[in-house]
Amino acid sequence: MDHSHHMGMNHMDHNSTMAPHHHPTTSASHSHGGGAGHMMMMMHMTFYFGFKNVELLFSGLVINTAGEMAGAFVGVFLLAMFYEGLKIARESLLRKSQVSIRYNSMPVPGPNGTILMETHKTVGQQMLSFPHLLQTVLHIIQVVISYFLMLIFMTYNGYLCIAVAAGAGMGYFLFSWKKAVVVDITEHCH
Numbered sequence: 001m002d003h004s005h006h007m008g009m010n011h012m013d014h015n016s017t018m019a020p021h022h023h024p025t026t027s028a029s030h031s032h033g034g035g036a037g038h039m040m041m042m043m044h045m046t047f048y049f050g051f052k053n054v055e056l057l058f059s060g061l062v063i064n065t066a067g068e069m070a071g072a073f074v075g076v077f078l079l080a081m082f083y084e085g086l087k088i089a090r091e092s093l094l095r096k097s098q099v100s101i102r103y104n105s106m107p108v109p110g111p112n113g114t115i116l117m118e119t120h121k122t123v124g125q126q127m128l129s130f131p132h133l134l135q136t137v138l139h140i141i142q143v144v145i146s147y148f149l150m151l152i153f154m155t156y157n158g159y160l161c162i163a164v165a166a167g168a169g170m171g172y173f174l175f176s177w178k179k180a181v182v183v184d185i186t187e188h189c190h
Helices: 066-097 130-153 158-178
Strands: 100-109 115-124
Touching: 066 130, 066 158, 130 158
Parallel strands: none
Antiparallel strands: 100 115
């Protein structure tokens, strides 16, 4: 690809109305594809609140009105809630699908020179099983959603960032209150 149009070019066009810390990426001569009619959108590097020309994950998904931003806010909020619910559902499925349980006992020093027996429970599942395949598919979905949420947050749009955080918080509030937390009282590294 010919990049000779960059030679001798100042980092900032003095006729530009952009702040000095932004690189002007919206000029047609800087576009690296898409033809003459294709204009690249500039990525914000600071938080802002706005709803004009907000690109959301895909080039064809551009927010331009307050209504579109409200719809995107609700969608992102629900996606973040779903992500938290998916994490809890995977933990629950894992607990239900554990097939092999092994108990190991070992002596540990007790008070006044006595010896106590400490028992540990080890659980596992089989690699070639439907529960493990389901966990793998759900893990892939969870990873993809987590990257989508990260990329949405990286738009630096304040409304969308609030939707990610509020959705994750609401999802945690709704889904993880049932999560059983087991604390090993013999564990000293809390």
